Amino acid sequence: MIIDTNVYVSHWPFRRLPGDELPELIAKLREHSVTQAWAGSFDGILHEDVGGVNKRLAETCRRTETRDLLIPFGTVNPTLPDWEEDLRRCREEYNMPGIRLHPSYQGYSLDDPRFADLLRQAAERKMIVQLVLNMEDERTQHPLARVTEPDTGPVLKLLPQIPGLRLVIQNRKREPSGKLLGRLSYQGEVYFDFAMLEGVGAIAKLIEEIPSDRVLFGSHYPFFYFESALLKVKESGLSESQQKAIFSENADLVLEA
């Protein structure tokens, strides 16, 4: 049983992906015993009509074939006017447990006061915040749409100021930087996925730096092959209890909280 905390619906702007149509996506997830997938929308990265993006996402996740499988994580872009209404709709109208942010694609840094305000309001609404640091390797981005990974340093300062915040850092790229990860995980309720983590045995190395209950399974499917995350667990040679925690138990606890 797997809870995949890093799945997208709709279409990546720069290429069609196997799995970006709903039946294929559902089949892949079910093939690998995914019982719940936290789904954001590719549309949320660049579209300005965030209200429309979140409405479509909610409808997609409510369809008969996806119900109970896809859990919607809406988009909020704090650089847009009246973003607070998008957050309200996510929670009150669509009953979303969380939101997914893409600061590098929406042009704000993590020391922006609007970001702090968004985290604060999300925490007050008891919503999980997924902070996506990357969508792909910087070297292979479209030449007219280049972005860089945001500096997560400012998050360290914010964590003690926002009680109740549950923050999931997604798609930290390549090798983990142990010091920062450790400080983030001890400053607050911060979790990490490993979709973009690289190097042999990367998850085993990650849990030397942070508590294993802070690691969530995330595939970044359909952008990445789903099997990448699955095989990383195998490669890391984790114990059965560690695997169960990472595959589902940790995410279950985050969601229940």
Place this chain on the structure above:
Amino acid sequence: MIWDLHVHFSNFEGRTPHEKMADAIKFADRMSIERFMLYLGFPPHPKDPTPAELTQINDQVLEALQHWHHRAFGFVYLNPNHLEFSLKEFDRCVRDGPMVGVKLWIARKCNTAELDPIIERAAAMNAVIFQHTWVKVTGNYPGECTPSEFAELAARHPDTPLICGHTGGDWEHGIRAIRHLKNVSIGIAGSDPTNGFVEMAVRELGPERILYGSDAGGRSFASQLAKVHGANIPDDAKRLILGENLKRMLAPIFKRKGIKV
């Protein structure tokens, strides 16, 4: 049968080549990788190595092979900026030694004429030739060639099988650059496991020209294997990509050297 085209010492634990190999084999076993091609010595890897550095690097690989020749094969690292030395190093490590291929990296643009004698020497021995390529929107290193520059080299040697390493990283670009060159295969190692890579490669090149590799330990075996295991292609295509194509490319030099696998 999984044979990995592309493994380095990086990120494997150990103080000696033997210890690093033992660690690499531990992970390879977990991922059902039967054999891998090993090249470059201990990191950091010099981008424009001197002859002394080349000797040291290749000696580390030779030392690793002493104990692990049943699990790995070696490719000799050469630098066309030191052409005469590189040809002698090829003779030492491949013609007269146990290595079976050539690794060319980023010391010099690969479309320059200085590479031709290396290609010819390697081809005469049926050694497998691997040339690193990338096309980075962030900018390549000065001597780092793109798949299009690699295509110029490949066009000058139409009867010599050549491997376009990394498929240029930006594989949508790389596949296009080399698809007209029937002597070129692609290595799929060392880039994100982006969904659709292998499907496009099979569509444009056919499965016979695609070689699985990982670029471990900098990359994981896992993410790179996923490109093949997760691809929506027939099982027989997966078998070709995961090992049969590489084994076929190596067969002539195995025969020449009397290597039985």
